[in-house]
Each structure stands twice: as C-alpha cells, then as structure tokens.
Amino acid sequence: MSDTMQPPFAILFVDDDEMSRNHFARAIGADYSVHVASGADEAMAVLGRHGSEIAVMVTDFRMPGRDGDDLLRQVAQEYPQIMRILVTAYADKDMLLQTVNTGDIFRILEKPLRTDMVREVLQLAIARYTERETRQQRLLAMDETLAFLAHELNTPLATISLFARSVENDVGEQYDPERQRAIGQAASSMLNNAQYCLTLISSFWATVHKSGGQQSASGAGAREVRATRLIATLLDTYPFVASQRDWIKVDVAGDFVVHAMPNCVALVLSSLLSNALRALDGTDAPSLQLEVVASPEPEIRICDNGPGIAPEIKARLLQDPITTYGGAGGHGMGMIFCNRIMQSFGGCLRIDSTYGAGTTVTMSFPGFNGRMHASDNEVPSGSQTA
Template sequence: MSDTTQPPFSVLFVDDEEMSRNHFARAIRADYCVHVAQSADEAIEVLGRHGAEIAVLVTDYRMPGRDGDDLLRQVAQEYPQIVRILVTAYADKDMLLQTVNTGDVFRILEKPLRTEKVREVLQLAIARYAERETRQQRLLAMDETLAFLAHELNTPLAAISLFARSVENDVAEQYDPGRQKEIGDAARSMLNNAQYCLTLISSFWATVHKSGGQQSVSEAGGREVRATRLIASLLDTYPFVGAQRDWIKVDVQGDFVVRAMPNCVALVLSSLMSNALRALGETAAPALCLEVVESPEPEIRIRDNGPGIEPQVKARLLQDPVTTHAGAGGHGMGMIFCNRIMQSFGGSLGVESTVGEGTTVTMGFPNLGFATLRGHAQDRKA
C-alpha cells in the first residue's frame, strides 16, 4: 500500500429511517468512511468504539426516544473535538434556535438532503475538525516537550548542585586563602544558579498543569493517534523546498496506534525526515520512503538513498554530538534528543547505513499487546 489518498476521517450519520441512512452512506462513501446509527443511544455506542476516528456527527432532529438535540449536547460534552451537524425539516426551525445559539451545532441541513449540499458542508466540517485538531496537537506538543525537557534537565542540574556543594566544602583543604575564596565563590554561584533553574522548572511545570495542561494530556490520552495519521499530518504541514515532496513515498505494511507521547514522536519524525531530505540534497535521483510496519514489532522506518554515513560517525551518532551537516549549521544534538525521546517511553532508535547507498533510521515502538486497527478496517469494509 502506497500513499493513502482517502482522508483518515470518518463521519457518523444518525437517523431512524433506514432509507435515509442508506442514501447518505451511498452519497459520501467514496470520500469518507461512514458509520450509521438509528438512534441516539446507538450513536453513543458507535462513538464508544470509533470515537477516536470520527470527525463529524450528522444527526436527524426528530427521532423516537432521545432527539437529535439531546444527542448533540451529550456529544459536545464527551467528544468536544467532533464537529456536529443537525438535519431537520423546515417545520422544526423555530425549535432549533436554542441549540444553534448555544454553539452545539456547526451547520443545519434541511430535509430532503441534497448530495452536493451535504458534500459541501462536510468539507467545511472536516476543515474545522482539522483546524481544531492541529491547534490541540500543538498545545499537547508543547506540554509533552516541556515534560520531557523538565525530566532531562532536572537530573544534570541536580548533579551540578551536588558537585558545586562538594567543591564548596572541600576547597578549604586544597588551596591558599585567596584561591579558596575564588573557587568557593564560583562554587556557590554554580550552586545558586542550578538551584534557581530547578526551582524555575518546578514552578513553571506546576503553573502549566494548574492551568489545565495535565487535563488536556489525559483527555488526549484516550484518543487513538495512528502512525499513518502522524505521517499524513507531517506531510501536510512540512515546509518542503522545491521538489522535495515528490521524493517521498509512503509504504504502509500495517498501521498501529502510537500510545505514548504522540506529539513528541511527531517531533522526532519531523527531525528525522528533515535530516534525510538534507542528506538527499546532492543525490542525482533522490528517494525517501516512510515505511509503517505493524509486525513483528511496531516501527516507522525512514529510508533514503543518500550518500550514507561513515561507520565511525554512525557508531557515535546517538550518544555524542557528531553531525554530518556541520557546514549547514548542524550541531549533532538532534539525534541525541530524538534517541532520548524514544527511549523515554520504552521505544528505540536504530540507524543502518552504507556509504554510497543510503541510510535507514528505524523508530521502534513498544509492543504493549493492544489490539491494532485491523478490527476498525474490517468494520469499515463490512
């Protein structure tokens, strides 16, 4: 399977009339994955199984039992990321003012539904969903990156503090009084600065979470983020230069859910792709393949046909600040940062390279025994 052209979004349509459900599904099935339900309660059951992939809810207003208005309010509370559309007959309009005014509805579609109008509104709804998701992912990326940096900085800063205190205590036994004072002052300054940084990190992190950062992370933790979604988002937003996008092929051999720090994983993926594109700059026929593999272990592989990496450089690439792009401003810390992010949640980063043939960087993810997306794919085919 190569580049996926179908958007990774689904639409849920709710109507108690079977003919309406069939008509709607046939009208948009070529463009979107479609789920249907015949009541509000059944719609909630569908959302319980597929809520992570559903971008738009379209529901009829008048249904036996709970009406569409009641369903919209529940979805607004439990699945706020889903864009909500209400279908109604002209006679219902006066009854819908409160629903519209409270912001629970993105658009209203009038019965009978016209295919072109439905497609037009769905395009707008998907754009709204993508905008919300992008904004939320950026906030979460900041949150996760701050968490990672705080963890990474706390350990060396604590070590600096202990070292400075040791120097301050031991200096009296080694040097004359003048030199003792200079070294003691330097040690105290080192200690004070390290303690200031530790306090600043702690205070800032507490402020972020007090303002709702932790809640947003926990809420997002319940939403499935697929490896293919991360790649699709990266390819949509990456600032390609010239024909770089044409160099890239996506090969999906099996999708999987990225369950740990997906936004930090996206940063790693972006950094690795950037490295590969830079390496391909002088290649006659540049080619870059992003492979998604589910079995035997979940992996994303970034494979290029660039100049490759010298063995002595490759051996140090993930531990020491070495770079093959010093002339272009590289400092060698990017691969170390990427490796630490992957290791922080039990993953791994591997590099295989042959000079003159190319490089493959493999992002390995822990296999936690969770069900993969095969079930979802089978449901959509059914």
C-alpha cells in the first residue's frame, strides 16, 4: 500500500505481551491501520482518540489488572459499533460462556494465532461492521424522512385548519357574490392541500413497501431507480392547481441511478417542487425547469424564474427555520429537513438565487454512488416537456 493511501478500517489489538503486539502489527498492517495497547485501560485511551475509525478490536483474555472480559463489556457498552474478537489460550468453558454472553463477541481465536486465520476472521468482522454501518445510515435517513414527512403534512394541514375555521365562523351569514367567491376559493385551497397530503402519504407508503423493506444492506437485488423516473412519477402524481403543470419542463443532460433511498429523494423533490410553485404564484409567464445532470457529478436542479430570495434569507435557509409563508402554516423547517435527508447519504443541497430574477436549488448526489447514463433510445437529451 502506498504512503499516500490510508487503509479504510482500523484494528485495535490488545495484549500485554510486546512480542505478540509487534507480530500482529507486522502481519496485519499491510491491510489495515493497526493500533495496539498493552492493557484494558490503555485500550480505552486509544478508543478515546481513535474510536470513530476503529472497526474491530482483538483482545487477549489474560492480562494484568483488568482482563479481556472486563474490557469487552466496557467496549460493548461505550462503542457498540465495534466488532469484538477474543483471543485466549485457555479452554475454560464457563469463562468463555460468560465472556461471550456479556461481551457480545463476534469470534473467539485460540493461541497461538495463525496469520491466515486472523485475516479471514478480520475480513468477516469488517463485512459485519460495514453491514451494521450501512443499516445505521439507513435508519438515520429514515428518521430524518419521517420528521420531514411530519413537517410536510403539518404545513398544508395547518392551511386547511385556517380556512376551515374561517368557513366555520361565516356559517349562517348572508353572503354577497364576492364573499361567496372567497369561500369557494378557500374550499378549493383546502381540497388541494388535502390532496397533496394524501398523495404524499400514498407515494411514500407504496415506495417503502415495494423497495425499502426488501433491500438488503448491500443493495443486492434492489431495483434500480433512475433520476428521470423519480421526476416522471412525481409529475404524474403531484396535485397541480390550475395551469401549474404547464409551467414545467424537464431537461435531461444525462440520467443516473439513484442508489440513496429513492423514497427519501422523492420526498425532497416533492417539497422543492412545492416551494418553487409557491414562489411562482403571481409571476408573469411563470417557468419551472427540472434539470437532470450526470456529469461531472450527479445532480437534479429545480430552476424557477420567480422573485428570488433576499441574500440575508438565502444565507440562513439551510440552517435556521425561516419562512415567508407563515400565514399559510409554514414554519421554515422544510429546507432544513431536505438538506438533512440529502446529507444522510452523503449528498447536499445548494441554493443559488438572484433577488428578483429566480432561484435554482441543486440536489447533489454523492459521487461514490456511481452513474448510469441513459442510452439515446431511452431518454432523449436536450430540453423537453415532461
């Protein structure tokens, strides 16, 4: 391995015998970063400095002071993500059973250690560690998604509540034609917001049941979902009002596969589309363009020719709860949740806006997800109406 490349995972080896520590470091150091410790207390000190990078701990059982059993139990409590392997030269059945039960051990290795066996067990441990990390990232993304979904439902439902109270207060009064028109518009807005909620819930539920619960941690066997497919599905199901659908065009410069929980990405897309349509309300000749770009990095861009965002608001949009739609039930958390969902799988949001001249929000996807460009007969390049 070259000096400029760092091994992807680190191993902590704990043994009071210096020769054993040196031998382990030489034998394994070519494949992993190796940290060594001569006892339990030193091992915890090493974890305090490097715990975030250590994937596996291999510890001897018999050591002066605190033994391996005590160390394993402490690590299981304080660093549960680390895979734990016990090394012992003793065939004490009761001791081994107690240690396995309290320390949640991945494997037990017998002394003297054989390099080929150690490498094989470490590979298995790293695979398990990676699987756990992937699962944890998905759980975090799902937590963010659920919070985001709660927000997305709260805003339109708050609008429905406001209009419902207004209608309720006016019951029994004599209405002139202007008032009747206002009530009709309120009822229409209530219906549109309710339809948005139902569409969002239905889309999310269907996506989770079709793909989310069936995908393994490695993604094997998962159905590939392209960015253009997510956009097409959104445009087919979104509850557009009046001529809103006619404002939208899709420009595909290069398609790519969305590996990062497509159901979460669909929710972000839905929220950003809703924001853009709301910004265009009242704009002369409103235009909204959805751009799909695969190179140099996979991106989806939502570009509108609305009024733009004031610089002082734009600078805080992804950090602070700011909204210009408080009267409609908004509380400014949508962009924060969208960004958190994108960040949960290594992506991000970028906001470019010129006050008075429109806004572009870019969904940037992590490069390691890979790209799949569409062939000419699948998705035509250039500007097109979706």
